Amino acid sequence: MARRTKEEALETRSQLLDAAERVFSDKGVTNTSLNEIAENAGLTRGAIYWHFRNKMDLIDALMERVRLPLEDMREQAEAMVPDDLLGQIRLNAIAVLRQTVRDPHHRAIATIILQKCEYVDDVLPLKQRHLESRNECATEVEQRFQEAIAAGVLPANCNARLATMALFSYVDGLVYNWLLEPEYFDLDADAEKLVDLFFEGLRRQPV
Known part of the structure; x- marks a missing residue:
């Protein structure tokens, strides 16, 4: 009974996260209430407040759900090319692009952050957390x-x-433009070529 209750709680939490992705992607973060997310998930208001204290708590959970797979891919890149610093950065950039296409959760978060989020009022903490995450990753890339x-x-x-900032802007720009019109170019198939274009330019800087 206890196991079933725990499994049911995890399933409910997952349903709420999936609903949040849908509603945030459709209406934006500022214009969405927790009640709307609960309704979209087919659950009660009490269910969402049992799992999440507020909107930021919910967004944190959404971001955590995509952060862990990216960390795994970062470790895989280090294992694949342990002595190739640029190769590790390259593989990570390719992974981010392909995850946007292949992973619906990652794609939803990219859509929310890049297209559906106004950093005002109760959403302002999201900007700070996004910056903290970006700066942590940027520090690591800059060191390499x-x-x-x-x-x-x-x-x-x-x-x-x-x-570092050029690479981040390049990757973000590719994701943003692909989200605008996925049919315009094949981000998944051409991820390696697109990332290699950046690194070729970096290596050919004039003295």
């Missing part, structure tokens, strides 16, 4: 770029901070 420059893999005049 610095090590690649020191090792002579990249030109000595390459700026690691600028390279």
Whole structure:
């Protein structure tokens, strides 16, 4: 009985998260209430407040659901090319692009963050958490770029901070444009080519 109750609670939580993805993607974060999410999930208001204290608590859970698979892919990249710093960054960038296409949860979060979120009122904490997550990842990538420059893999005049922000902007831009019109280009099939274009430009910086 206890196991079934725990499984039912996890199933209810998953239903609420799936409903939140749908409603946030459709109406945006600011214009959506927790009650609407509960209704979309076919559950009661009490059910959503049992699992989530407020909207930010729910959004945190949504982001955590996609963060863990990305961390796994980061570890896989390090294992696949342990001595290739640029190769690790490259594989991670490709993984982010392909996850947007292949994983509906990742795609939903990308849609919400890039297209359906106004950083106002009770959603302002989301901006801070998004920045914290981005900056944590950026610090790691910048360090690897610095090590690649020191090792002579990249030109000595390459700026690691600028390279990092250029890469993040490039990947975000590809995701944003694909979400606008998925039929315009094949993000999944061309992920490697698109990422390699960036790194080819980085290696060919003029002295």
